[in-house]
Amino acid sequence: MTLLELADAIGVFVFALSGGLAASRQKMDLFGIGVVSLLPAIGGGTLRDLLLNREVFWLNEPETILIALAAAVPAFLLGQRIARFKTLLWFDAAGMALFAVTGAAVAMDAGYGPLIIIMMGTMTASFGGLLRDIVCNEIPLILREDIYATAALIGAAAFWGLTELGLPAPIPFFAGAAVAFGIRAFVLIMR
Amino acid sequence: MTLLELADAIGVFVFALSGGLAASRQKMDLFGIGVVSLLPAIGGGTLRDLLLNREVFWLNEPETILIALAAAVPAFLLGQRIARFKTLLWFDAAGMALFAVTGAAVAMDAGYGPLIIIMMGTMTASFGGLLRDIVCNEIPLILREDIYATAALIGAAAFWGLTELGLPAPIPFFAGAAVAFGIRAFVLIMR
Amino acid sequence: MTLLELADAIGVFVFALSGGLAASRQKMDLFGIGVVSLLPAIGGGTLRDLLLNREVFWLNEPETILIALAAAVPAFLLGQRIARFKTLLWFDAAGMALFAVTGAAVAMDAGYGPLIIIMMGTMTASFGGLLRDIVCNEIPLILREDIYATAALIGAAAFWGLTELGLPAPIPFFAGAAVAFGIRAFVLIMR
Numbered sequence: 001m002t003l004l005e006l007a008d009a010i011g012v013f014v015f016a017l018s019g020g021l022a023a024s025r026q027k028m029d030l031f032g033i034g035v036v037s038l039l040p041a042i043g044g045g046t047l048r049d050l051l052l053n054r055e056v057f058w059l060n061e062p063e064t065i066l067i068a069l070a071a072a073v074p075a076f077l078l079g080q081r082i083a084r085f086k087t088l089l090w091f092d093a094a095g096m097a098l099f100a101v102t103g104a105a106v107a108m109d110a111g112y113g114p115l116i117i118i119m120m121g122t123m124t125a126s127f128g129g130l131l132r133d134i135v136c137n138e139i140p141l142i143l144r145e146d147i148y149a150t151a152a153l154i155g156a157a158a159f160w161g162l163t164e165l166g167l168p169a170p171i172p173f174f175a176g177a178a179v180a181f182g183i184r185a186f187v188l189i190m191r
Numbered sequence: 192m193t194l195l196e197l198a199d200a201i202g203v204f205v206f207a208l209s210g211g212l213a214a215s216r217q218k219m220d221l222f223g224i225g226v227v228s229l230l231p232a233i234g235g236g237t238l239r240d241l242l243l244n245r246e247v248f249w250l251n252e253p254e255t256i257l258i259a260l261a262a263a264v265p266a267f268l269l270g271q272r273i274a275r276f277k278t279l280l281w282f283d284a285a286g287m288a289l290f291a292v293t294g295a296a297v298a299m300d301a302g303y304g305p306l307i308i309i310m311m312g313t314m315t316a317s318f319g320g321l322l323r324d325i326v327c328n329e330i331p332l333i334l335r336e337d338i339y340a341t342a343a344l345i346g347a348a349a350f351w352g353l354t355e356l357g358l359p360a361p362i363p364f365f366a367g368a369a370v371a372f373g374i375r376a377f378v379l380i381m382r
Numbered sequence: 383m384t385l386l387e388l389a390d391a392i393g394v395f396v397f398a399l400s401g402g403l404a405a406s407r408q409k410m411d412l413f414g415i416g417v418v419s420l421l422p423a424i425g426g427g428t429l430r431d432l433l434l435n436r437e438v439f440w441l442n443e444p445e446t447i448l449i450a451l452a453a454a455v456p457a458f459l460l461g462q463r464i465a466r467f468k469t470l471l472w473f474d475a476a477g478m479a480l481f482a483v484t485g486a487a488v489a490m491d492a493g494y495g496p497l498i499i500i501m502m503g504t505m506t507a508s509f510g511g512l513l514r515d516i517v518c519n520e521i522p523l524i525l526r527e528d529i530y531a532t533a534a535l536i537g538a539a540a541f542w543g544l545t546e547l548g549l550p551a552p553i554p555f556f557a558g559a560a561v562a563f564g565i566r567a568f569v570l571i572m573r
Contacts, residue, residue, distance in 0.1 A: 031341055046242070051428070051438050056242050062306040115444040135334070143414075143517070150413055222532055237433070247433050253497040326525070 003173055004105055007098045008045065008057065009067060015095030015128055016041035016068035020075025021088040022136045033079070034072040036135055040092070041068035043128030044099050048120055052110055089188055092129055092141065096152055097181035100125035101173055104156040114160050121156025122149055125180070147187050155180025194364055195296055198289050199236065199248065200258060206286030206319055207232035207259035211266020212279040213327045224270070225263040227326055231283070232259035234319030235290050239311055243301055280379055283320055283332065288372035291316035291343040292364055295350045305351050312347025313340055316371070338378050346371025385555055386487055389480050390427065390439065391449060397477030397510055398423035398450035402457020403470040404518045415461070416454040418517055422474070423450035425510030426481050430502055434492055471570055474511055474523065478534055479563035482507035483555055486538040496542050503538025504531055507562070529569050537562025 001009075016037040023036035042058050042065070049056045058064040103124025107117045126142050126149050133140040142148050159176030163169075192200075207228040214227035233249050233256070240247045249255040294315025298308045317333050317340050324331040333339050350367030354360075383391075398419040405418035424440050424447070431438045440446040485506025489499040508524050508531050515522040524530050541558030545551075 029337070035340065050241060050432060051441070053244075053435075053437060055244060059242070059303065059307060062304060065306055065310065112441065113444060115447055116441060119447065146411065149417065220528065226531065241432060246435060250433070250494065250498060253495060256497055256501065 003170060004102055005061075007102050007173065007177070009064065011095050011098035011102060012041040012045075012064055013067050013071055014091045015044075015099070016071035017075060018088050018091040018095060018129070019068075019132045020072045021079055021091070022132055022138070023072075024075050024079025025088075026136050030072065030076050033076050034069050036132060037072040037075065038065070038068050039131040039135060040095060040128035041071070043131040044103065044124040044126065045128075047127045048103050048106060048124040051123075052106060052120070054106070054110070086188070089141075093181055093184035093188065096125045096129065096148075096184065097155055097177045099128070100152040100155040100180045101159050101176040104159045104176065105173070108160065108163065114157075117160050118153060118156045121159065121176075122153045125149075125152035125156075145187070147183060151180045151183035151187075154183060194361060195293055196252075198293050198364065198368070200255065202286050202289035202293060203232040203236075203255055204258050204262055205282045206235075206290070207262035208266060209279050209282040209286060209320070210259075210323045211263045212270055212282070213323055213329070214263075215266050215270025216279075217327050221263065221267050224267050225260050227323060228263040228266065229256070229259050230326060231286060231319035231323040232262070234322040235294065235315040235317065236319075238318045239294050239297060239315040242314075243297060243311070245297070245301070277379070280332075284372055284375035284379065287316045287320065287339075287343055287375065288346055288368045290319070291346040291371045292350050292367040295347040295367065296364070299351065299354065305348075308351050309344060309347045312350065312367075313344045316340075316343035316347075336378070338374060342371045342374035342378075345374060385552060386484055387443075389484050389555065389559070391446065393477045393480035393484060394423040394427075394446055395449050395453055396473045397426075397481070398453035399457060400470050400473040400477060400511070401450075401514045402454045403461055403473070404514055404520070405454075406457050406461025407470075408518050412454065412458050415458050416451050418514060419454040419457065420447070420450050421517060422477060422510035422514040423453070425513040426485065426506040426508065427510075429509045430485050430488060430506040433505075434488060434502070436488070436492070468570070471523075475563055475566035475570065478507045478511065478530075478566065479537055479559045481510070482534040482537040482562045483541050483558040486541045486558065487555070490542065490545065496539075499542050500535060500538045503541065504535045507531075507534035507538075527569070529565060533562045533565035533569075536565060 019037040019040045020033050023033040026032075028036065045057050048054075100121040104117045104121030106124075107120035112120070130140050130142055133142075155176045158179045159172045162172035162175055210228040210231045211224050214224040217223075219227065236248050239245075291312040295308045295312030297315075298311035303311070321331050321333055324333075346367045349370045350363045353363035353366055401419040401422045402415050405415040408414075410418065427439050430436075482503045486499045486503030488506075489502035494502075512522050512524055515524075537558045540561045541554045544554035544557055
């Protein structure tokens with residue numbers, strides 16, 4: 001399992017938790033929670049792969065789907081108890097930060113320049129959460145929060161910049177995700 | 192014409208009728224009815240083909256588009272008279288059942304395993320109706336009805352299971368569609 | 383730069399202006415205005431390229447993105463002053479007319495027949511504006527205006543018909559765009 005695959009898998013799980021909790025707040029049943037767990041988990045990466053004309057990542061990694069569905073179970077069991085909106089926001093922040101970097105990394109591997117790399121990072125990080133919010137009838141976080149897509153963009157840019165500096169692969173990867181997560185964490189703690 | 196193409200064509204027509212009736216209820220003009228007939232008719236199959244990286248099915252079968260547009264005419268002429276919501280729901284149920292199986296069959300032909308097969312069936316069956324409902328400003332059936340995506344999922348699963356048992360092609364095909372349609376029909380009759 | 387690329391570039395810029403002005407009316411910040419400038423600018427062409435299984439046009443022309451983002455600056459600076467909705471509608475009309483023809487031309491180059499050519503023109507012209515209106519929480523123009531998609535459709539059909547008549551490339555191109563723009567202009571002036 002490569003670093004990219006690992007980050008994709010963790011991103012899928014935490015984003016699925018954000019979806020499961022959002023669905024739980026809407027009092028959906030287990031099936032609905034499963035569907036809404038999938039949306040943020042695979043939405044961003046699916047858009048990334050369609051745009052870059054790669055095979056959609058979960059088609060040959062069906063375990064990705066199982067990871068996302070597994071997140072529906074704790075969301076269903078604990079949803080009512082931990083469904084403070086803030087819990088959801090922290091899982092969302094983690095998923096966003098990881099996908100900002102995986103989106104950027106896939107575009108970089110495909111040979112694109114900084115503009116496309118940063119756009120792909122930002123879109124991969126944002127699109128799944130947008131789908132989740134639309135289906136759960138919430139005003140999308142990306143529209144409601146001043147600093148959301150910006151955090152993904154800066155994380156993707158940091159990943160690109162540090163890679164350009166010639167640092168070995170894991171460093172730009174972790175640093176990019178840490179920057180994106182840090183910015184969102186700061187916003188969440190400060191308010 | 193293969194069984195798959197035939198089922199796709201019938202699914203396109205009945206789903207187009209559901210779209211035409213929905214547009215007619217909104218008092219759209221003939222052009223609008225044509226557009227909204229197309230959405231459920233080709234939406235699900237388009238998503239399926241994009242995700243599976245196949246050529247989008249209607250590009251080289253433009254008669255598919257003509258079939259969908261043909262459904263706009265009776266919807267326009269009879270819409271006001273037969274626009275009881277229930278009529279629309281029956282056409283929707285038939286389209287959903289057929290597309291659950293064609294979606295699953297295409298994924299199976301492409302060599303995917305049960306999880307992807309069942310997901311593709313469910314998505315192909317649901318996505319077009321979702322587009323129709325969004326554009327017609329209705330709360331999407333898939334969100335409003337407890338048993339909707341579930342019916343598609345069970346139909347796709349039945350198609351997969353019966354094919355695995357080695358039954359000749361038409362049996363899993365008809366049985367899968369019949370199961371999906373039967374579940375929806377039961378819900379529609381019971382209420 | 384081919385005629386197609388030039389028309390795509392101008393369409394991107396004027397459609398981006400329509401997006402920037404729409405975002406400005408919503409009092410978004412510069413980053414939000416940039417994002418909403420991108421939606422109409424690249425949305426329609428992205429859908430066209432995904433459906434036709436071509437490489438998404440802006441991936442290898444990142445200057446397209448820069449053109450769209452450049453439009454965000456005047457929209458930000460002048461937005462409050464010129465944000466009469468009518469200004470936005472004129473830029474939208476110009477983008478719609480150009481993309482109706484580029485959408486049709488790409489489908490024609492790929493060897494498709496009139497039905498697909500006209501559909502692709504109409505979808506390319508309409509989809510980006512639809513995304514812009516959804517994100518800005520407006521009732522989409524394409525649903526609110528009787529003559530919108532129809533104008534794109536007629537422009538794409540004129541492009542196809544004049545090309546079939548054997549006229550040299552620039553004539554169908556300009557005539558198709560002029561017809562689509564003229565129809566919308568008539569509607570905008572008359573009301």
